[in-house]
Amino acid sequence: MTEDIAIDLGTANTLITYQDKVVVDSPSIVAQDRRTGQVIAVGQEARQMHGKTHENIKTIRPLKDGVIADFEASEHMIRELIKGIPSFKKRLFPPSLRMVICIPSGITEVEKRAVRDSAERANAKEVYLIHEPMAAAIGIGVNVLEPKGNMIIDIGGGTTEIAVLAMGGIVCDKSVKVAGDVFTNDIALYMRSQHNLYVGERTAENIKIAVGAAIEDLEDAPEPYSVQGRDLLTGKPKQVQVGHAEVSRALEKSITRVEDAVMEALSNTPPELAADIYNSGIYLAGGGSMLRGLDKRISAKTDLPVYVAEDPLRAVVRGTGIVLKNLEHFKTILQS
Numbered sequence: 001m002t003e004d005i006a007i008d009l010g011t012a013n014t015l016i017t018y019q020d021k022v023v024v025d026s027p028s029i030v031a032q033d034r035r036t037g038q039v040i041a042v043g044q045e046a047r048q049m050h051g052k053t054h055e056n057i058k059t060i061r062p063l064k065d066g067v068i069a070d071f072e073a074s075e076h077m078i079r080e081l082i083k084g085i086p087s088f089k090k091r092l093f094p095p096s097l098r099m100v101i102c103i104p105s106g107i108t109e110v111e112k113r114a115v116r117d118s119a120e121r122a123n124a125k126e127v128y129l130i131h132e133p134m135a136a137a138i139g140i141g142v143n144v145l146e147p148k149g150n151m152i153i154d155i156g157g158g159t160t161e162i163a164v165l166a167m168g169g170i171v172c173d174k175s176v177k178v179a180g181d182v183f184t185n186d187i188a189l190y191m192r193s194q195h196n197l198y199v200g201e202r203t204a205e206n207i208k209i210a211v212g213a214a215i216e217d218l219e220d221a222p223e224p225y226s227v228q229g230r231d232l233l234t235g236k237p238k239q240v241q242v243g244h245a246e247v248s249r250a251l252e253k254s255i256t257r258v259e260d261a262v263m264e265a266l267s268n269t270p271p272e273l274a275a276d277i278y279n280s281g282i283y284l285a286g287g288g289s290m291l292r293g294l295d296k297r298i299s300a301k302t303d304l305p306v307y308v309a310e311d312p313l314r315a316v317v318r319g320t321g322i323v324l325k326n327l328e329h330f331k332t333i334l335q336s
Contacts, residue, residue: 001095001096002095002096002097002098002125002126003018003088003095003096003097003098004018004097004098004099004100004324004325005017005018005082005085005097005098005099005324006018006099006100006101006317006320006321006323006324007078007099007100007101007102007119007317007320008101008102008132008135008316008317008320009028009063009068009074009078009101009102009103009115010028010063010066010102010156010157010158010316011028011061011063011064011065011066011156011157011158011159011179011180011181012027012028012156012157012158012180012181012287013025013026013027013028013157013287013313014026014027014028014043014077014078014081015314015316015317016081016082016085016317017317017318017320017321017324018085018087019087020321020325022314022317022318023085023086023087024043024081024082024084024085025314026042026043026044026081026084027043027044027046027047028061028062028063028077028157029042029043029046029047029050029059029060029061029062029077030042030046030059030060030061030062030073030076030077031045031046031049031050031053031057031058031059031060032057032058032059032060032073033056033057034055034056034057034058035056039073039076039080040057042076042077042080042081043077043080043081043084046059047202050201050202051200051201051202060073062074062077063158064158065158065159065177066103066104066107066132066156066157066158066159066175066177067104067107067111067114067115067158068111068114068115068118071114071117071118074114074118075117075118075121075122078118078119078122079121079122079123082094082097082122082123094123095123096123096124096125097122097123097124097125097126098124098125098126098128098324099119099124099126099127099128100128100129100130100320100323100324100327100334101115101119101127101128101129101130101320102129102130102131102132102135102316102317102320103115103129103130103131103132103335104131104132104156104158104159104161104175105131105132105133105161105163105170105173105175106159106161106173106175112129112335115129116129128323128327128334128335129334129335130319130320130323130333130334130335131161131163131170131173131335132154132156132161132316133152133153133154133161133162133163133165133170133173134163134165134170134319134333135315135316135317135319135320135323136152136154136161136283136285136286136309136315136316136319137150137152137165137283137319138318138319138320138322138323138330139285139309139314139315139316139317139318139319139320139322140152140283140285140309140315140319142165142283144165144168144333145167145168145330145332145333146167147166147167148166148276148280149164149165149166149171149269149270149272149273149274149275149276149277149280150164150165150166150276150277150280150283151163151164151165151265151266151269151277151280151281151282151283152165152282152283152284152285153258153262153282153283153284153285153286153289153298154285154286154315154316155179155180155258155284155285155286155287155288155289155291155294156179156180156286156287156288156316157179157180157181157287157288158177158179158180158181159175159176159177159179160175160176160177160178160179160258160261160286160288161173161174161175161286162174162175162176162261162262162265163265164265164269164273164277166273166276168330168332168333169332169333171269171270171273172265172268172269172270173265174261174262174264174265174268176257176258176261178254178257178258178261179286179288180208180287180288182254183208183212183251183254183288183291184201184204184205184208185204186250186251186253186254187199187204187207187208187212187247187250187251188200188201188203188204189250190246190247190249190250191204191207191227191229191240191242192232194246195240195242196231196232196233197227197229197230197231197232197238197240198229198230198231198232199227199229200229203227203228203229206225207225207227207242207247208247208291210222210225211223211224211225211242211243211244211247212244212247212251212290212291212292213244213245213247213248213251213291213292213293214248214251214255214291214292214293214294214296214297215248215292215293215296215297216244216245216248216249218244218292218293221243221244222244222292224241224242224243225241225242225243226239226240226241227239227240227241227242244292248293251291255294255297258298259297259298259301262282262298262301262302263301263302266302277304278304281304281305281306281307282298282299282302282304282305282306282307283306283307283308283309284298284306284307284308284309284312285308285309285312285315285316286312286313286315286316287312287313289308289309289312290308290312290313295307295308
């Protein structure tokens with residue numbers, strides 16, 4: 001009666017694979033009634049309420065910087081999302097589960113405990129943990145067990161994980177709390193300071209997706225995007241046009257921090273592995289790697305070829321699913 005599922009518990013999105021298919025792909029967000037403390041909505045439904053609620057409803061993002069910040073909300077969210085798996089809905093009793101869950105590489109023992117406890121309360125009998133960069137590398141198709149160095153950069157919602165992998169282990173890693181959420185805040189701040197336009201988190205996120213860029217001179221530049229918000233001077237709602245060049249200026253500082261972290265990880269890499277990375281290049285995964293021109297920018301900084309995974313948002317959960325299918329083969333990689 002035990003079912004196997006793989007979970008990528010992300011700051012921005014939570015993905016679940018079951019029987020080799022991604023069955024749940026939903027925003028990591030929970031809506032709660034302030035008066036009763038009851039959870040009203042989870043995932044997509046809660047995301048539509050985000051920033052548009054009245055005082056009796058609050059929306060919570062249970063994960064912050066890649067780790068669980070609100071224990072109860074995260075447990076509710078995991079449980080509800082597992083219930084939402086189509087083939088589990090028809091059952092009378094929830095099945096007992098064997099889970100493989102992704103965790104950031106810079107996580108503490110206490111934070112690991114929180115992830116494990118949340119999973120166990122969501123009916124997990126066996127819980128295995130795997131570091132995100134490792135899962136992303138497996139998801140891209142890198143053979144992580146061979147004695148060859150590979151560098152992977154996983155830019156998620158809360159953290160950017162940079163790791164050099166060899167022989168099924170992380171040789172050196174750097175985890176910085178500059179990722180998708182910070183980019184979104186940068187854009188909101190830029191709109192306020194340059195256009196006197198106050199925009200919410202969701203609007204800033206939409207700008208990032210529509211015209212987000214890391215460099216100003218793009219080959220196939222996106223069309224300027226119309227942004228609506230509140231004018232800080234008059235208080236009236238207004239609209240402005242934003243182009244990719246402006247967004248790249250807004251993100252300049254944060255992307256420089258990511259570049260510095262990459263350089264630091266490279267400088268700590270043992271020489272033999274550095275030689276491997278020179279030949280194989282750097283792999284980018286995670287939603288943040290979809291920022292236009294980011295691969296070019298990192299490539300220019302490091303003088304190495306940079307490759308973006310083909311479906312970067314799902315690279316981590318794909319890798320976790322592969323590990324789940326071959327638990328014996330990947331035993332050395334898992335954190336107990």
